[in-house]
Amino acid sequence: MVTRAESAAATRRALLDAAAELLDLGGPEAVTLREVGARAGVTRGAPYRHFADKESLLTAVAAESWERIGDQVHALRTDPALSASEKLRGALRTLIGVGREQPHLYQMLFRQHGHRSVQRGEGLDRVLRQLCGPTGDPAAADRAADRFQDEFLAVVAAFVGDRNAPHFGALLLTSAHGIASMELGGHLGTDRWRTTADELVDTLVRMVADEGEPT
Numbered sequence: 224m225v226t227r228a229e230s231a232a233a234t235r236r237a238l239l240d241a242a243a244e245l246l247d248l249g250g251p252e253a254v255t256l257r258e259v260g261a262r263a264g265v266t267r268g269a270p271y272r273h274f275a276d277k278e279s280l281l282t283a284v285a286a287e288s289w290e291r292i293g294d295q296v297h298a299l300r301t302d303p304a305l306s307a308s309e310k311l312r313g314a315l316r317t318l319i320g321v322g323r324e325q326p327h328l329y330q331m332l333f334r335q336h337g338h339r340s341v342q343r344g345e346g347l348d349r350v351l352r353q354l355c356g357p358t359g360d361p362a363a364a365d366r367a368a369d370r371f372q373d374e375f376l377a378v379v380a381a382f383v384g385d386r387n388a389p390h391f392g393a394l395l396l397t398s399a400h401g402i403a404s405m406e407l408g409g410h411l412g413t414d415r416w417r418t419t420a421d422e423l424v425d426t427l428v429r430m431v432a433d434e435g436e437p438t
Contacts, residue, residue: 235273237263242284243328250327251281282364285332289367292317296374300381307382308428314378315399315424322403323420329407333400383431391431398427 225233241262245253256270256277263269274280299305299313322329379395380388402420405411413419 231273234263234265234269237265238270238273238280239283239287242280243287246281246284246327246331247325251277251331254281256280281331284328286363286367288321288328288332289364289371292321293367293371293374296371296378300374300378307378308432310378311382311395311431312424312428314375315395315427316421318396318399319403319406319420319424322407326407329403333404382428391434395427395431399424 238259241259242254245258245262254277256274257267259280260267260270270280274283295317296314299310299317302310305313321332375396376388376392379392383391402411402423406420411418411420
């Protein structure tokens with residue numbers, strides 16, 4: 224017999240999956256609690272018992288997405304068959320791949336809060352906190368993004384050393400975000416720039432290797 228807790232967990236899972244599908248299809252505007260409930264095949268009131276509003280639902284989607292990205296970077300970081308440069312290239316391509324394959328999700332994850340600018344010297348942690356997650360209560364998404372940050376910094380540190388990791392990590396992350404945004408907006412055409420996202424990642428890694436202290 225299915226317990227009440229198991230039933231609630233299954234309903235929440237179905238709602239999150241439905242929200243992610245609607246987000247992929249039409250962006251945040253396509254995600255409403257009513258549409259999510261209908262797609263998940265649950266009662267009309269079920270979404271409101273699990274999520275206070277649309278923003279809390281999108282925050283949960285963002286948190287799960289950052290966890291998945293963190294898992295992928297962790298797998299790269301701990302793969303003994305890969306060199307430090309291969310791990311770094313893979314981590315950057317993982318992030319760019321989200322923009323390529325799930326553009327609406329990517330834009331939501333990297334939507335800047337408000338108008339507060341990144342101050343000089345604030346480093347990767349502040350960059351991530353200002354860029355990631357939907358509005359509303361960002362605690363869950365922030366925790367998941369922090370885990371991604373730790374994994375990413377560890378990959379960078381293995382390539383340039385602990386001392387240089389925050390500086391070059393912020394440089395690499397913002398550069399990857401720029402590449403993904405250019406590609407997503409259709410502005411990275413090979414006709415004009417004669418390059419690709421993958422080639423730019425390779426160039427970034429070579430540049431950081433020249434400036435940093437590879438180990």
